[in-house]
Amino acid sequence: MLNISDFNNNLLVWYQANKRDLPWRRTSDPYRIWLSEVMLQQTQVITVIPYFEKFITNYPDIDSLADADEGRLLKDWEGLGYYNRIRNFQTAVKEVQNTYDSKVPDDPDAFFSLKGVGPYIGGAVQSIAFNNLLAAVDGNVLRVMARLNLDYRDMTKASVQKSVKQNIEAIMPLEAGDFNQALMELGATICTPRAPKCIMCPVQGHCEAYKAGEVASLPVKKKAKAKKEIYYNVYFILNDNEEIILRKQEGTLLQGMYELPKYDIDTSVESIEEELGLTLDHPNLHVGSVKHVFTHQVWYMEGYVLYTKDAHPDFISLNEVEKLPMSKAMQKIYRQFEG
DNA sequence: CAGACGTGGAT
DNA sequence: TATCCAAGTCT
Structure with a gap:
């Protein structure tokens, strides 16, 4: 200058x-x-x-x-x-x-x-x-x-x-x-x-x-790294009381936000039943597909409905869902279930 | 230091 | 569609 x-x-x-x-x-x-x-x-x-x-x-x-x-x-x-x-x-x-x-x-x-x-x-x-x-x-x-x-x-x-x-x-x-x-x-x-x-x-x-x-x-900036692609199955687990399982996200990404249970696509329903301690009916009802892009990841989510007659501490009334903080990624797939 | 960390606008 | 990038900070 x-x-x-x-x-x-x-x-x-x-x-x-x-x-x-x-x-x-x-x-x-x-x-x-x-x-x-x-x-x-x-x-x-x-x-x-x-x-x-x-x-x-x-x-x-x-x-x-x-x-x-x-x-x-x-x-x-x-x-x-x-x-x-x-x-x-x-x-x-x-x-x-x-x-x-x-x-x-x-x-x-x-x-x-x-x-x-x-x-x-x-x-x-x-x-x-x-x-x-x-x-x-x-x-x-x-x-x-x-x-x-x-x-x-x-x-x-x-x-x-x-x-x-x-x-x-x-x-x-x-x-x-x-x-x-x-x-x-x-x-x-x-x-x-x-x-x-x-x-x-x-x-x-x-x-x-x-x-x-x-x-x-100008300016010179080094290029961004390629995003990692991750494939999830996302489950709408329902009971006979108009309730659904939502849980707080652990880890660092979206920590504290509520999410539908999500699993790597090659996770079997049997192992999910074991993890959640539930017996699940799986009518294989496909809810929808969502792609969501983060800064460093891309999620491809497939939504499915499961039913159970068992109790679980993470069941919440469907009417209460909107009161919980939820990431845009989960909101996108949840809207397909509502619609 | 490099990578993780959300979402949406603009081209 | 792909890419950049927006009043950055933490680990």
Whole structure:
């Protein structure tokens, strides 16, 4: 960048004139700003808005979130994905309640030590809520900086991201929160991944990639790994009381969400009977097929109905199913059963 | 560090 | 349809 103060001025003036009216920009409450940043991880603004409104209605402050039932939090988070985010957020908020008198710490070291607070959220909340002079480096900012500086390093590497963060903090103006949001807003609306609107860019004159005709070839990122394909049989196990078996998912993927019992396709019904301790009638009634794509896996699910007269602790009334948090993957196959 | 971790929008 | 990628963090 040729002239830092010229660059900063152009960017900040552009931001003030063009910033979108987003719900979390109407508040100065550090808790609400923090909540928005947790929701915005790997999630588009348009998706977050209704969830943010729901959460500030249901959990308007630190104490209401800290004291909330985890199952209710998960239900309210249902559909937003990356479900550990809300569990981690509640863990962090409980610590704020217990250790910091329910006030979000304005000390960066204290804030960064909280669960779910990484380099991005730490910088974003500390700069936007408290105007601490820290960068908030997200995917937008990495793309903007790679182009401005004709930087061909692999932007997926943590070491490169750290270097970019330091470069930004070296030019950070006193308006830290606005500056960070301006860089992100520029990336989201002008310096986009495809078909960037360089003609509209307030800092075009500072962009090395634009001068070199290399905007389209930046940023450099290593390719994503191929997804693993997994084939499941999913069972709607019913009894004579209008009940169905649903259980909490174990493990790390979709932990805490409720699921229909699912098994690798070569698992026999006999071994399922053994695992569940049930005698099952299997009329071989096929409910439907669903494909669901995750970041790192693809599930192919085949749904079947089974009946039993036996008792099982995981039976739940069909009327109660909608009250439980369920992933989109399970919702898709469950809807085929309802229909 | 690489891989795990959801879902939906855009091309 | 396939691919990228979106206000990233944890293990």
